[in-house]
Amino acid sequence: MTSSHSPSAPGFTAPAKKQLGQHFLADRSYIDKIVLAVNPKDDDRLVEIGPGQGAITLPLLRRHPRLTVIEFDRDLIAPLTAAAEPLGELTIVHRDVLQVDFTPLAGDGQIRLVGNLPYNISSPILFHAMEHAAVIRDMHFMLQKEVVDRMAADPGSKVYGRLSVMLQAWCKVTSLFVVPPGAFRPPPKVDSAVVRLVPRDPATVGILDRKRFAEVVRSAFGQRRKTLRNALNGVVTTEQFEAAGVRSDARAEQLEVAQFIALANVPRAESA
Numbered sequence: 001m002t003s004s005h006s007p008s009a010p011g012f013t014a015p016a017k018k019q020l021g022q023h024f025l026a027d028r029s030y031i032d033k034i035v036l037a038v039n040p041k042d043d044d045r046l047v048e049i050g051p052g053q054g055a056i057t058l059p060l061l062r063r064h065p066r067l068t069v070i071e072f073d074r075d076l077i078a079p080l081t082a083a084a085e086p087l088g089e090l091t092i093v094h095r096d097v098l099q100v101d102f103t104p105l106a107g108d109g110q111i112r113l114v115g116n117l118p119y120n121i122s123s124p125i126l127f128h129a130m131e132h133a134a135v136i137r138d139m140h141f142m143l144q145k146e147v148v149d150r151m152a153a154d155p156g157s158k159v160y161g162r163l164s165v166m167l168q169a170w171c172k173v174t175s176l177f178v179v180p181p182g183a184f185r186p187p188p189k190v191d192s193a194v195v196r197l198v199p200r201d202p203a204t205v206g207i208l209d210r211k212r213f214a215e216v217v218r219s220a221f222g223q224r225r226k227t228l229r230n231a232l233n234g235v236v237t238t239e240q241f242e243a244a245g246v247r248s249d250a251r252a253e254q255l256e257v258a259q260f261i262a263l264a265n266v267p268r269a270e271s272a
């Protein structure tokens with residue numbers, strides 16, 4: 001197969017690197033849908049993760065005067081700079097996104113994150129973003145559809161799990177639309193979907209200790225078919241279940257996000 005794009009695809013062409021999760025968006029109609037979903041306003045601080053060959057970057061720059069992008073692939077930096085030059089002000093951060101602190105990018109405001117993410121590291125990127133939720137106004141990400149389904153799942157669903165609870169605790173999660181493999185070059189093996197995440201006001205989230213919350217959620221879903229009493233043995237005591245008003249004979253997949261927060265917030269008993 002050649003690396004040529006469909007005639008309508010923006011950007012330039014470079015061979016895709018599998019190890020960097022490179023599947024370049026090549027269908028103009030889905031690019032337009034993403035730009036429409038982001039709907040940038042003049043004073044927004046837009047930050048794109050993984051601009052690649054500019055499929056989303058260049059149309060965004062046509063709508064918005066400046067953009068910061070974070071790209072790990074050195075080979076893409078020069079052509080991206082050249083392609084963006086006539087359109088607007090592009091700042092390229094040449095780093096692994098997992099090493100980037102988003103706080104300085106936000107200045108005294110908040111950033112809006114966009115990205116067709118490298119699927120091999122999409123969960124670490126999501127967790128990294130959650131750590132910076134206070135400086136993020138919203139996120140529009142393309143991910144594997146299966147991951148988006150897990151992110152947006154409700155209690156009782158088969159795919160409701162650790163990712164659903166950890167993300168929904170901090171953000172409102174909305175699945176927007178599905179994108180088929182044929183929209184990419186090279187095509188991935190699976191369907192993709194675009195998701196919108198809007199961080200909640202940290203003051204209203206109500207998690208007292210992030211590490212403790214993460215521990216309770218991880219342990220509960222570590223053995224999701226067991227009752228919580230068994231799955232959380234050694235992590236949550238009978239007294240703590242009672243104090244949180246959570247039934248210990250329930251299973252993790254039945255618990256609302258607020259119940260996980262209540263369970264994690266109960267103080268540990270003083271040791272004698």
Ligand code: SAM
Nearest residue numbers: 023024025050051052055072073096097116118
């Ligand atoms: N946005 C482009 C598009 O839609 O055609 C490219 C998307 S491609 C799925 C993912 C992009 O993320 C690639 O450009 C890849 O080089 C970049 N990438 C992969 N790992 C990265 C990392 N750790 N940090 C920053 N960028 C990364």
